[in-house]
Amino acid sequence: MDSLFETHAKLRKRMALFKVKAAPNEKYKRDGTKSYVSVMNRFGFQPTKPGPYFQKFVASVDGGGATNRPAAPGVKPGHVWKGLFKKLENQEQPEEVTAQDQQNDTEYICEVQIGTAWTAERQVVKLDFDTGSADLWVSHKSFDPRKSVTWQLAEGKSWRVQYGDGSSASGIIGTDILIIGGIQIKEQAIEIATEMSPQFSEGTMDGILGLGFRKLNTVQSNGIPDPQRTVVDNMIAQDNIPSEAELFTSALYSNREKDRRSFYTFGWIDEDLVKKSGEEIAWTDVDNSEGFWMFSSEHVTINGQRIWIEGNKAIADTGVALALISDQVCDALYAQIPGATYSDKYQGWTFPRSIEVDNLPDFKVAIGDKEFVLQKEDLIFAPACAGLFYGGVQSRGENPFDILGNAFLRSIYAIWDQGNGRFGAVPKLEAFVPPTEYEMAMTDKTPPKEIPCYYGDISSTFFSSAR
Numbered sequence: 001m002d003s004l005f006e007t008h009a010k011l012r013k014r015m016a017l018f019k020v021k022a023a024p025n026e027k028y029k030r031d032g033t034k035s036y037v038s039v040m041n042r043f044g045f046q047p048t049k050p051g052p053y054f055q056k057f058v059a060s061v062d063g064g065g066a067t068n069r070p071a072a073p074g075v076k077p078g079h080v081w082k083g084l085f086k087k088l089e090n091q092e093q094p095e096e097v098t099a100q101d102q103q104n105d106t107e108y109i110c111e112v113q114i115g116t117a118w119t120a121e122r123q124v125v126k127l128d129f130d131t132g133s134a135d136l137w138v139s140h141k142s143f144d145p146r147k148s149v150t151w152q153l154a155e156g157k158s159w160r161v162q163y164g165d166g167s168s169a170s171g172i173i174g175t176d177i178l179i180i181g182g183i184q185i186k187e188q189a190i191e192i193a194t195e196m197s198p199q200f201s202e203g204t205m206d207g208i209l210g211l212g213f214r215k216l217n218t219v220q221s222n223g224i225p226d227p228q229r230t231v232v233d234n235m236i237a238q239d240n241i242p243s244e245a246e247l248f249t250s251a252l253y254s255n256r257e258k259d260r261r262s263f264y265t266f267g268w269i270d271e272d273l274v275k276k277s278g279e280e281i282a283w284t285d286v287d288n289s290e291g292f293w294m295f296s297s298e299h300v301t302i303n304g305q306r307i308w309i310e311g312n313k314a315i316a317d318t319g320v321a322l323a324l325i326s327d328q329v330c331d332a333l334y335a336q337i338p339g340a341t342y343s344d345k346y347q348g349w350t351f352p353r354s355i356e357v358d359n360l361p362d363f364k365v366a367i368g369d370k371e372f373v374l375q376k377e378d379l380i381f382a383p384a385c386a387g388l389f390y391g392g393v394q395s396r397g398e399n400p401f402d403i404l405g406n407a408f409l410r411s412i413y414a415i416w417d418q419g420n421g422r423f424g425a426v427p428k429l430e431a432f433v434p435p436t437e438y439e440m441a442m443t444d445k446t447p448p449k450e451i452p453c454y455y456g457d458i459s460s461t462f463f464s465s466a467r
Contacts, residue, residue, distance in 0.1 A: 001280060007244045008268035015240070015267070017182040022108035022129065022262035024255060027204050030382035032390025033346050034103040035321045037084070041102060042132070042320070044081050045074025045399035048327055051347025053097065056082040073290060074399040106205050107321060107406065108252065108262055113179040114138070114190065115148025122179065123147065125206040129250075129264060130319035131293055131416065133208060134216035134230050135161060136178075137169060137191035142206035145192065151176045152187075157226065159191045159219045169193040169200050173219060178231060180209075181266040185235055189219065189228035211248065211318070211416065215291035232266075232418050241267055246419020250318060251428060252410045254378065273413050277426035281415060284368025286423050292317070293416060295423050297402055300329050301364040301371055303336055313401040314365070316414060316423060320405030322381065323374065324396035325365075333393060336361035340391075343384070349391040350384050363393070365408060367425055375411045375429050 011017065037053050046055045057079040075081050085094040086101060106128040113122040125142045137159070145151040153174045160170035171194035178188040193200070193207065210216065210230060217227035229237070236246040245267040253262045274281060287294045297314035300307050307329060325333075330349065334340040338359060340351035357376050364371035374393070381392040392407035415424035 004244055005269065005271040005274075007242060008271070011242065011245050012268045015182055017265070017267055019263040019265055019270075020110050020112070020129075020181045022110050022250075022252065022264060024262070025105060025107055025109050025204050028105045028107050030321070031103055032322075032348055032382045032384055034101060035381070036348055036394055037097060038102040039320050039322060039324060039403065039405075040074075040397070041084050041097070042072075043074040043399050043403070044072030045397045047347065047395065047397040049342060049347065049395050049397070050344045052086045052088070052345075053084065053101075053347055054087070054094075055084055058082055073292075073401070074397070076398070103321065108318075109205055110209070110264060112209065114143055115145070115176050116150040122177075126204070127207050127209040128205045128319070129209050129211055130317075131211040131250075132216075132315070132317035132319040133210035134212045134214055134227070134291060135159065135191055135208065135210045135218055136189065136231060137161070137171075137193055138207035139196060139200070140171065140192050140194050143190070143192060145174060145176070148176055154189070157219055157221050161218055169196045171195060173228075180231060181264065183235055183241075183266050185231060185238070188231060188234055191219070208319075212293065213288040213291045213418075215288070232416075235266065236419050243419055247415060247417040249416065250409065250414045252318070252406055253430060254410055269415055270413070273428065274426050277413065277428065279426050281424040281426055282367065282370040283417075283422045283424045284370075286421050287313070288421070293423055294401060296368055297366045297404075299366045299371070300325075301362070302329075302332055303361045305332075307332060314367075314404050315401055316404050316409060316416075318406060318409060320403055321407065322403075322405050323365075323393045323408040324399065324403040324405070325393060326402065327395050330393065330395050333361060333363060334391070337379075343388075346384050346390060348384075348394050350388040351391065353383065353387055353389050355389075365402075365404065367412075367423065370425075372408075372412050372425060372427060373429065374408050377430070378407050378410055381407060 040053060059079060084097040086097055087094050109126045110129050111124050111126055113124055115123050123143050125138050151174050157173040159173055160168060162168040171192045173189060173191050175187045176190050178185045214227045214230055214233060219226050219228045232248060235241055248264060248266045249269055250264050251262060251273060284295045292315040294313050294315045298309055298312050309326060334349045337351045340349060343350045360376040360379050363374045365374060378392050380389045382390050384390040396402055411429060412425040413428040417424060
């Protein structure tokens with residue numbers, strides 16, 4: 001391990017590499033149900049627990065079938081996804097889910113530089129780093145290719161990302177120089193959104209930088225899939241990056257930490273953070289056949305009791321706020337939380353806000369052979385309604401694998417070693433802060449007199465009381 005750190009230290013000094021700060025998005029407000037609906041939309045799975053939101057599928061005659069939406073891992077073979085819908089109270093017919101039903105903003109924003117100019121500085125864009133996708137797209141309002149002398153338009157290529165609520169982004173494609181964490185990446189495919197739905201154009205971020213595998217890239221050439229190299233693909237292809245450094249890392253922290261020091265690195269591992277954990281990096285092989293950072297996760301431990309799930313797999317996904325696991329594990333976990341109940345209304349597990357953190361269960365999830373603690377405070381995601389928290393761990397429904405989003409990833413320092421096909425981690429636990437303090441601060445510690453609880457917009461009134 002020391003030789004690995006030595007190689008990284010030399011590379012970092014030679015190339016002047018630095019941490020990419022993942023700044024907290026001050027406009028981001030957690031909403032449990034909206035975050036869950038966003039994951040349903042992203043993966044296309046049917047929920048197994050009751051609630052207002054559900055998917056519509058139809059049988060496919062040829063076993064495949066095409067819609068405007070690419071195939072999603074949660075869609076069963078032989079079925080075609082038709083849309084995400086919600087049941088409304090006192091209304092017989094369901095309605096299609098809209099952007100207002102989903103968490104459309106991102107919790108962390110990172111800056112990168114694009115292009116080259118004769119007189120001005122490179123253009124800086126603020127992106128959502130997403131390990132569950134593989135497109136690098138930016139708004140035309142944030143990056144103007146006409147101001148970059150190294151921009152090359154890619155003729156005949158197109159791209160389009162579309163979601164279940166009908167929101168989309170699309171536009172032109174070209175290549176340019178990208179600078180990320182001090183590494184200059186040449187001829188990077190950059191998708192410029194010339195058309196965007198309002199929820200994209202009105203958001204805080206300028207676009208998304210996908211850190212998943214190339215298979216997930218949506219670029220087409222004359223209507224035929226033509227997935228482009230990702231940022232990490234191109235970083236690896238450059239001969240100035242040694243094989244030991246064909247990786248990136250992430251250290252995400254919550255709003256409990258006052259200095260909010262979340263960051264990514266590219267080409268090197270933070271030796272100090274690894275040594276602070278007191279443990280060696282635990283590595284496990286990655287299965288990238290679906291385009292995700294997927295690995296074996298066959299057991300969990302809840303309050304000292306191990307549960308085995310033979311053949312179970314999980315993905316690590318920074319584009320997801322929650323952690324989604326099997327119903328078997330969910331039921332066992334919340335059985336250990338006093339007063340916890342599944343809420344049809346919020347379509348998720350909730351528990352009393354009066355609970356002491358010490359009374360929350362010890363919960364460990366396997367990454368390969370080694371289990372990692374999910375910090376107790378991150379079992380609390382957001383206020384659901386008066387007196388209730390929405391849990392940070394929820395049901396994955398019929399999705400074929402667990403989805404370990406930021407609710408879990410904040411408890412580890414993650415090493416995404418693409419060059420060697422492996423995922424590594426060490427524990428990274430934050431200092432204790434009573435959750436009632438940081439959650440109630442969002443509402444000025446004065447709950448509104450009346451908090452309507454209804455389908456489709458669970459906690460917007462709750463948060464609006466802070467304004």
